Amino acid sequence: MPQFMDVHHGMKGITAEQLREAHKQDLAVEREEGVHFERAWADPESGTVYCLSAAPSADAVRRAHERAGHLTDEVHPVPLSI
Amino acid sequence: MPQFMDVHHGMKGITAEQLREAHKQDLAVEREEGVHFERAWADPESGTVYCLSAAPSADAVRRAHERAGHLTDEVHPVPLSI
Numbered sequence: 001m002p003q004f005m006d007v008h009h010g011m012k013g014i015t016a017e018q019l020r021e022a023h024k025q026d027l028a029v030e031r032e033e034g035v036h037f038e039r040a041w042a043d044p045e046s047g048t049v050y051c052l053s054a055a056p057s058a059d060a061v062r063r064a065h066e067r068a069g070h071l072t073d074e075v076h077p078v079p080l081s082i
Numbered sequence: 083m084p085q086f087m088d089v090h091h092g093m094k095g096i097t098a099e100q101l102r103e104a105h106k107q108d109l110a111v112e113r114e115e116g117v118h119f120e121r122a123w124a125d126p127e128s129g130t131v132y133c134l135s136a137a138p139s140a141d142a143v144r145r146a147h148e149r150a151g152h153l154t155d156e157v158h159p160v161p162l163s164i
Contacts, residue, residue, distance in 0.1 A: 005123055005132055016162050023164045041087055041134070041160035048158055050087055050132070052123070076130055078123035080098050082105045 001036075001054040003081060004061045007074040012047035019049070025068040026051070033064040052078075083118075083136040085163060086143045089156040094129035101131070107150040108133070115146040134160075 019042045026037045035055040042049045055061045058075040065072055101124045108119045117137040124131045137143045140157040147154055 003123065005125075014162065019162045019164060040164045041085065042162040043087075043158050043160050044162065046158060050160065076125050076128060078125050078132065080096065080101045080124040080126065082101060082122045 001056065003038075003078050004053050004055055004058055005076045005078045006051045006053070006061055006065065006072050007076075008049040008051070008070060008072045009074075010047050011042065011049050012044065014042050014044045014047065014049065022049075022068070022070060026064065026070065029067040030064045032067060033060040035060050035064040037064075083138065085120075085160050086135050086137055086140055087158045087160050088133045088135070088143055088147065088154050089158075090131040090133070090152060090154045091156075092129050093124065093131050094126065096124050096126045096129065096131065104131075104150070104152060108146065108152065111149040112146045114149060115142040117142050117146040119146075 023040050037053045039052040053061050061075045105122050117135055119135045121134040135143050143157045
């Protein structure tokens, strides 16, 4: 399945617990869109969160995040990886 | 060791082979800066490459990429991850 990297902004001060909770919310709804959220990385200082997912499309990633309450308009396909 | 996500732009049309080669060049010089480049993801269409590394500092990541000929000024610490 294609992979995607999406980026969330405005999460300044996010804690490890909040990141875990947000990821749990994503996992709870991802199947409805055929998405799997694999990894997430966060920078509390700049408020940036990166999520790596496998999904049928960028729109599916957007919809899954939206269902979980984590809107993002920055979803980048990453067909190549190492 | 702290983790970092860095972003390269302007890589439109990058191939799997070019991504592998670039990663190999990074690996060849990373020890000189105490960095380890763990993963890389690329989108040939937008020309964006994301690299995940473990490093003593963002500057060390910048210097390691520079030694390998892959300048980037976008290096984000990601102290939290899942």
